[in-house]
Amino acid sequence: xxxxxxxxxxxxxxxxxxxxxxxxxxxxKGRVLEVVxxxxxxxxxxxxxxxxxxxxxxxxxxxxxxxEDADLRKQFSSVEDVDRSLERVLEEIDNRIAxxxxxxxxxxxxxxxxxxxxxxxxxxxxxxSENLLQDMANIAAELDSFAVQITEFExxxxxxxxxxxxxxxxVRHLLAGEQALTRNKYLAISPRDxxxxxxxxxxxxxxISWEAKDDGVFxxxxxxxxxxxxxxxxxxxxxxxxxxxxxxxxEVTRMGKxxxxxxxxEERYSIIDKQDEALHVYWEDGVLKFKKSL
Numbered sequence: 001x002x003x004x005x006x007x008x009x010x011x012x013x014x015x016x017x018x019x020x021x022x023x024x025x026x027x028x029k030g031r032v033l034e035v036v037x038x039x040x041x042x043x044x045x046x047x048x049x050x051x052x053x054x055x056x057x058x059x060x061x062x063x064x065x066x067x068e069d070a071d072l073r074k075q076f077s078s079v080e081d082v083d084r085s086l087e088r089v090l091e092e093i094d095n096r097i098a099x100x101x102x103x104x105x106x107x108x109x110x111x112x113x114x115x116x117x118x119x120x121x122x123x124x125x126x127x128x129s130e131n132l133l134q135d136m137a138n139i140a141a142e143l144d145s146f147a148v149q150i151t152e153f154e155x156x157x158x159x160x161x162x163x164x165x166x167x168x169x170x171v172r173h174l175l176a177g178e179q180a181l182t183r184n185k186y187l188a189i190s191p192r193d194x195x196x197x198x199x200x201x202x203x204x205x206x207x208i209s210w211e212a213k214d215d216g217v218f219x220x221x222x223x224x225x226x227x228x229x230x231x232x233x234x235x236x237x238x239x240x241x242x243x244x245x246x247x248x249x250x251e252v253t254r255m256g257k258x259x260x261x262x263x264x265x266e267e268r269y270s271i272i273d274k275q276d277e278a279l280h281v282y283w284e285d286g287v288l289k290f291k292k293s294l
Contacts, residue, residue: 054234058246061264069174076171086164090157097153104146111139183241184273191237198279198290205288218245227254243269243281 013023022038040048076082114136118128197211208221208228218235221228233247247265251258270282279290 054246057248057264058234058266061246062266064264065266069170072167072171073174076167079168079172079175082164082168082171086160089160089164093153093157093160097150100146100149100153104143107139107143107146111136111143114139183270187241187271187273189237189241189271189274193274194235194237194243194279197293199293201278201289201291205283207283207288209293210290212243218247220245220247227252229253238268241271243271245269 009026017023020038023036024032025034025036026032076085114132118132118136121128121132191212192214194212195214197209199209200207206222206224208223210221211217211219212235213219216234216236218233220231220233222231223229230251230253231247232249232251233245235243235245238244245267247263247267249260249262251260272280272282272287274280277292280287281290
């Protein structure tokens with residue numbers, strides 16, 4: 001096609017026109033044998049590359065999450081199993097701490113005995129022997145080492161509590177997802193219906209709002225004990241009427257300070273019903289009602 005919009009049939013196509021407009025290869029009867037698309041601009045290639053990388057990240061994140069979920073379901077059959085497992089882990093660490101504290105107490109007794117010996121030598125006018133001083137130094141160093149080990153074990157306990165809290169939430173989510181949901185089988189909803197800012201009808205849910213934009217951006221704002229969190233990602237509507245979000249960034253604001261972290265996580269929010277312009281969505285471990293902000 002030339003600059004006037006007219007179809008041109010020729011035996012060859014100049015490279016600049018082929019790159020700009022593309023062309024079709026036809027046979028003698030005019031049947032199209034091959035369509036050669038125009039070359040993409042730099043911006044289009046960048047956008048296509050970004051979309052491909054995002055999809056690869058989404059697939060990798062989904063596969064990783066699926067494997068982690070499968071491992072969790074093999075390990076835990078209930079939320080109570082997670083609690084019992086944490087108790088066993090903490091008990092094992094406490095036993096290690098108890099052993100160290102027992103050894104520390106015995107070393108303190110030895111150190112006090114050495115100190116008494118040193119004091120008696122000084123009172124009698126004798127010089128404290130190098131061996132005795134070295135013994136006391138060695139015992140003090142070992143006591144310091146024990147104190148560091150106890151601190152490290154206490155840190156492990158804190159990390160275990162945080163880790164198991166995440167496991168517990170995920171197991172609760174998986175178990176809830178396995179339960180039969182009473183969804184309106186006549187529910188008709190399109191991605192366009194979801195575009196906008198949605199807020200929960202009840203304000204004590206921890207969720208402040210979520211916004212689905214028509215360019216695919218999804219922003220979830222929630223309040224937690226860590227502060228005000230804003231999760232950003234990409235969203236789509238599945239055939240099963242699930243809002244599927246691939247989160248890739250999280251901002252946490254606490255006491256006027258904001259921290260930003262990159263991460264990959266997939267979440268699914270099942271739409272149960274839509275009544276009176278309100279969405280009923282299965283959110284974490286319960287159904288929440290959301291209304292669009294005008």
